[in-house]
Amino acid sequence: MAGNEKKIIIVLAITSIIAIIGAQIYRTATAFHYEDHLDEVVISVDGNDLTLREFGYYIYTTEEFVQKQALLYDPEDPLHWWNTHFSAGLDSQFISELAMKTAINTYLSHIIYYNEAQRAGMALNTSQEETAFKEATELYSKMSDFNRERTGLNEVLIYSVIRRRDLGAKYAEYLALNMDFSGFDDEPGALLAGDGDYFQNVILPQHTVVKNEKLIKHLKIGRITVNNR
Structure with a gap:
């Protein structure tokens, strides 16, 4: 050569x-290192900021629910379910995409109903407060050390989120009994849920929602508190 x-x-x-x-x-x-972004704002609703740390509750509970389905679908490879794509016209999407939308919409309904409940002078009674605290304690106790560190959640923060959810639920119950749902097919509970038609088309447009899309695109739901080893 x-x-x-x-x-x-x-x-x-x-x-x-x-x-x-x-x-x-x-x-x-x-x-992208998830833990480095815990105190960044993910979503702002009417000026109320939600950090990734707080959103960790919604990620954890959503992943826990979907992972149970995934393990039934394919015990050896649960990601197979998370990556499953359903074709339904304009609503075609992957399970992981649906899960993220569910987590976000659930939070949106919680914070909007919570704020309205406060404006209406609603409050949880002592028994409801105790129930919320017990649920928060139980949820935190079953979280692994990895997921506690990963999400940045603690009992106090979880209790705050659950308390907000429960007070918001009281306002949603009020709406279910007092609003006119003519023209909608589902029952009031489904219509008022975060992904419900009434919430999405009537209630949500009345509020200002700003999403941190740059951060959200890095959140690989299905691999945050599950399938990450």
Whole structure:
């Protein structure tokens, strides 16, 4: 082999190595580390900010629910279910996409109903407060150390979220008894849920919602508190 050819091969080899190392450095530098973003705002509703740390409750409970389905569908590879795509016209989506929408819409309904409940002077009674606290304690106790650290959740924060959910539920019950749902097919409970037609088409448009899409696109639901080992 001629000397020039050897030099060319060496140069190409060195260039390839540099390119590979550069790509690895870039991936490392741009990798998304969930725990580093816990105090960033994910969603703002009428000026009420929700951090990723608080949103961790919705991620954890949504993943827990869907993971049970995933394990029934394919015990050896639950991600098979998370990555399943359903074709339904404009509503076609992956299970993971549906799960994220569910988590977000659930929060939206909770915070909107909670704020309306406060404006209406509603409050939880002592028994309801105690029930919320007990649920928060039980949920936190069953979380693994990994998921506690991963989500940044603690008993106090979980209790706050559950309390907000329960007070919001009281307002939703009030709406179910007093609103006119003519023109809608489902029963009031389903219509008023976060993904319900009445909530999505009548209630939600009355509020200002700002989503941190840049952050949300990095949230790989189905791999945050489950399927991450």
